[in-house]
Amino acid sequence: MRNARQGRQTRVTISDVGAAAGVSASTVSRVLNGTAKVDPSLAARVHDAVTQLGYRPNAAAQGLARGEWGTIGVLVPNLANPYFPDVLKAVSSVARSHGRRVMVMETDEDPSIEHDLVEDLMRSCDGVLLCSSRMARADLVALTAREHPLVLLDRIVPGLAAPAVSADFFGGMMLICGHLAQLGHRRVAYLSGPEVSWANSERIRALEAAKAFGISVTILPCGSTSRHGYEAAAEVAGTGATALTTYNDLVALGAVTRLHELGVRVPEELSVVGFDDIALDHVAHTSLTTVSVPRGQLGRQAAETLESLMAGKHDGEPVYLSMELHVRDSTAPPRVTSEVTG
């Protein structure tokens, strides 16, 4: 068994094209890649032969000969989160403009397979973009030691060789806390995201820094989906909080739905704040107060960084994209118990 092609008619190769056009394989290659000047009449014959035979260059052979794959790999934790499609679209567009394809893989929020997937990606891509990695720092260090172009998105690890582009989650949560403090909230609950998430720890760091605003925080374990939010929302009542902050919009919306069912009015009795400003336009009735980062720009910048890294330039410092606060209908001043409201 020569190879896996089970007896079908044999594939058409570049020499077949050459033979059909009466030229050498080298010439065909030159015509197809425009890499050197060839006689126009020969070129025409080559093109004819190509269309006639339906020739398509073998990607593996090209990759091997050229030493590059023409592909970048992107690893995301969860495709079901609307956050990533926006980033991916931007990444794709940058990659395409550089003549590269994009290969997407997801870890399904399972950090244990993340390392393997990155290695897989490295073996078959010119560069990889690692989004919201949940990997342990040590693994990440080992990976970056491989000298393979790698850019982190939404995860900053100090002292790492790889460049990183991230939303400024800390700043984003600070904006939220400032907003809540201004409204008069003092006790705040937080529905926490995945434990291993750096983005989550940044949010928590900001919540703790918000003590400076006179805010005290209760952290409730939760997760990253609307289901998690729905399930955890009942716990909030026991904390005495007048405002609820969340890991992301999905969680917030899930919580709002549950609160609605429990008869807790938002924002009159409890303010709820999201995170990310995910485009669930017109799906949820409640328009969430939240913070956003331009996801397109995030993806674009990460992709550009990766491209320049592959081109040999190593830009150093991590880039933080600042977030923006959107005050909408889910936040209001707390109801003061000793006073009649509304």
Place this chain on the structure above:
Amino acid sequence: MRNARQGRQTRVTISDVGAAAGVSASTVSRVLNGTAKVDPSLAARVHDAVTQLGYRPNAAAQGLARGEWGTIGVLVPNLANPYFPDVLKAVSSVARSHGRRVMVMETDEDPSIEHDLVEDLMRSCDGVLLCSSRMARADLVALTAREHPLVLLDRIVPGLAAPAVSADFFGGMMLICGHLAQLGHRRVAYLSGPEVSWANSERIRALEAAKAFGISVTILPCGSTSRHGYEAAAEVAGTGATALTTYNDLVALGAVTRLHELGVRVPEELSVVGFDDIALDHVAHTSLTTVSVPRGQLGRQAAETLESLMAGKHDGEPVYLSMELHVRDSTAPPRVTSEVTG
């Protein structure tokens, strides 16, 4: 410029490993692939050398030598639609169990680039899974003529060489119509999906067949996102319809939101039906009456079909997976004008 690796230290190859272990490259290959028996002590030396040098086989070289890539490609119209992640997870899992990676690309609902992307995928994958293709029939025929393993998901084209697995959209819409007819609805509006979508035309075909139930239909152009639904919902009033059917749940939810804003009560004044049963659990307050297909099974079956196709077996007939009706809170009997309701 030998290749694109710009002067970094040269990559470690299988011969390097062989040299370090004091064996030939062939032996290293045999050890790593378990393709033949080798002396245990040699094998141990090889493994040591591999870990020491951090050797990772070059995917392109393997692909070339083996004649296969160990990869399947999946093309979807839009990653932002929650329908696909579910399918993708199932596909990934099947692929992984066959030792293959999954490469995902999206067309962004742009049929004009779909053909190119499929060709790209064919050049670097052992097989491709084409989801909800918007391609013209002729292009599809040309593509399947390439003798490259290809499976269609959610698109059936009679007389095509490629196997297909699809949800039974016709049957799904028939279920919806039956439900509405039973409730007493006679005039129904439909917010139509993308024009080029086969899935959409199947729904319309069913709506027309539903005349047998005494139902008359007004078709309104719309689209596939919640934004589209939101924008088109205002048109429904003019049609005199007592029930609204939609291309998918996203559209339905967008419409519900708009109707809510317009003061139209759902389902009292207008019944609304979704399609797909997308897991926006706990995000939307309205729980939609809708139809569903087991998306995991859909993805799994398509992936299995693709695998067996790659293994040389060609199973013929298109497979339809039947849909299931979920009656929830967004449908009710029509309000009879000549009668006091509630």
Place this chain on the structure above:
DNA sequence: GGCTTGTGAGAAAGCGTTTTCAGATCAATG
């Protein structure tokens, strides 16, 4: 008109694997 340049095309050498093929070692058998 002989010589140097310049130009375009074919031959051939890789790229890093896998796999066939052939050779070497060793055990078993007559």
Place this chain on the structure above:
DNA sequence: CATTGATCTGAAAACGCTTTCTCACAAGCC
């Protein structure tokens, strides 16, 4: 003890392309 056979290992060919190298030919210069 020599021969066969079975194992294991290394050498080398092949995978399909790109890119150097080399050469033939034409044009330009004194």
